[in-house]
Structures are given as structure tokens and as C-alpha cells.
Amino acid sequence: ASYFEMLPSPRGFTEFPAYLYLNTSVPYVEGPPEPLQFYRRWIGPNKPCIIRNAFSHWPIGSYEVISVAVTPNGYADAVLGDRFVMPEERQMRFSAVLDIIEGKVQRKGVFYVQKQCSNLLQELPELVDDLEPHVPWMSAALECLNFFFPSAMTSMHKDPYENLYCVVSGEKRFILLPPTDRPFIPYGLYQSAVYQEQEGGEFQVIDNSDSNKVPWIPLDPLDPDLERYPQYRLARPLVCSVKAGEMLYLPSLWFHHVQQSQGCIAVNFWYDMEYDIKYNYFQLLESLSENTMGPHDMAAA
Numbered sequence: 001a002s003y004f005e006m007l008p009s010p011r012g013f014t015e016f017p018a019y020l021y022l023n024t025s026v027p028y029v030e031g032p033p034e035p036l037q038f039y040r041r042w043i044g045p046n047k048p049c050i051i052r053n054a055f056s057h058w059p060i061g062s063y064e065v066i067s068v069a070v071t072p073n074g075y076a077d078a079v080l081g082d083r084f085v086m087p088e089e090r091q092m093r094f095s096a097v098l099d100i101i102e103g104k105v106q107r108k109g110v111f112y113v114q115k116q117c118s119n120l121l122q123e124l125p126e127l128v129d130d131l132e133p134h135v136p137w138m139s140a141a142l143e144c145l146n147f148f149f150p151s152a153m154t155s156m157h158k159d160p161y162e163n164l165y166c167v168v169s170g171e172k173r174f175i176l177l178p179p180t181d182r183p184f185i186p187y188g189l190y191q192s193a194v195y196q197e198q199e200g201g202e203f204q205v206i207d208n209s210d211s212n213k214v215p216w217i218p219l220d221p222l223d224p225d226l227e228r229y230p231q232y233r234l235a236r237p238l239v240c241s242v243k244a245g246e247m248l249y250l251p252s253l254w255f256h257h258v259q260q261s262q263g264c265i266a267v268n269f270w271y272d273m274e275y276d277i278k279y280n281y282f283q284l285l286e287s288l289s290e291n292t293m294g295p296h297d298m299a300a301a
């Protein structure tokens, strides 16, 4: 039975605890915090905040590069009909990407540089000199460093990481949903596929025949289809804008949808979450919710 069949009032179940622990907006913190204080105030309670002046000493320069993700619509890794579609990966010079983004050269599609799981260290060594390899008050060890350059949207998902998301230039707009909203967020299982530009310039969706189905969220929080997913009415999205020089602490397991301004450059630091009692309660909520996911799918969906 689904969560909704088992409990008379899912709203009542999450409303009171949410009222106790959630803010109605994402609060600001001035300057780099003390490690212990940051842990007590934000990481332990699993609450987001925006930190100002946390990396003002980074000398950010200009770079030469790398592999670019290309999609027809700006949605990399998102549900399209009954497919989970990933971007076409293309090798390009950084200056060529800039020309496209600045409109000097016309190209079909939306271009996005997104380096995940520390590829940054191999692919953008020039940038690494301009950053610090970790955030000193967060942890001594860098778990994973990712880099985002314009201009795409990231569909709603969650990660099993504590995320420090630094906007270097431009602005990012986040829609955040707490893990306690899991019952109101729909999931489906999708055939995985990639975009591929054809000779005529159109993009085709090509199936990845050898991969397992991917659990993903079909709902677009910018335009939620409430007829199809009525339970989303009970969700409590927080919207925040992170500007150049600001760092968002995005707690583990929070659902997030991300949009950005033209020319936005961002870097994030991922730290493993604690697989503690909170994680176990989340797993319980997950299994009580409408569930298309097996336990092995949990990690990054």
C-alpha cells in the first residue's frame, strides 16, 4: 500500500515537524562560520543557509577548455516523455563556448559545462589554481568538487551529499524542498537516453539500450502539473537566489531545481553525508511513499 493509503493525513504527518524545524525562507549568515557552530546550527539540523563573504579571497581567472553538455532545450538529465535523457557531450574550446553564450556565434541547442565528481581537477587545472581545494571550516578533506558553467537548468533531484554551492559570477535560482516533502514528490522509472545532434541540426533522442531504467522526478516545479500530481500541492518549496560571492549550504537529501543567469559560473563542494538515524528515517519515508525505486537506486536519484 502506498503512504497515502496507510496514513489518514499525510499533511498532518509532516506539517507539525516541518513547522518546528523549517524556515519560510533561506536565512543569510555573514562571513565564514566557525566549524563547530556551522555543524550545530546548519548541518546537524539539515537546514539550508546562504553564507556571504565566504570565498572573497579566491582570485578567479580565465580558462581554456573541455567537454560541453549540449541539449535542445537546456534540460540536462531530465525526463522527456517516457525517457530519461542525458545531454550530448562535445569537446570544445572555452572561447568557442563563450562566443555562443554571448551570442557572437549562432548554434542550435543549449551549451552547458558541468564537471562532476572531481573531473575538475583533471580537466580544468587552471581553475583549480584560482580556488581553494576545500572549504577550511567545513572539512579537512575534499570529497568532490564540481564546476558549472552556463546555461542550462537542472531538473529536480536530491543528492546524498552536504553541498557547499559557490556562485562565482552571475546568479543561481534554487527551488528547494525538504526531505520531509518526499511523499508529495512523484517519481517514475525511465528508459535512459541521450540527445544527439543530426546533420540537419535537429536533436534526436537515442536510447542507451544497455543501461538500467532510471528513477527520476517527472514534475517541473516551475510549472507543476497538479492534475497529474495533486499531492505536490502539499509540498513546501523554498525559493532562493544565490548571487556572485555567496555560498549556499544545500543540506543532504534536500530536493533541488536550479536555474541560472547568463554567464553564471559556479563551483560546488560535496561532502559525504552521515548515514545516521536521519538517513534511516528518510529511507522509511521513501519506502512508505509511492515507490518505484529499489534500495540500490537510492543514492543520487
Ligand SMILES: O=C(O)CCC(=O)C(=O)O
Pocket: 148, 152, 153, 154, 159, 163, 165, 256, 258, 266, 268
Ligand atoms: O548548478 C546546477 O545546475 C546543478 C547543481 C546541483 O544539482 C548540485 O550542486 O547538486
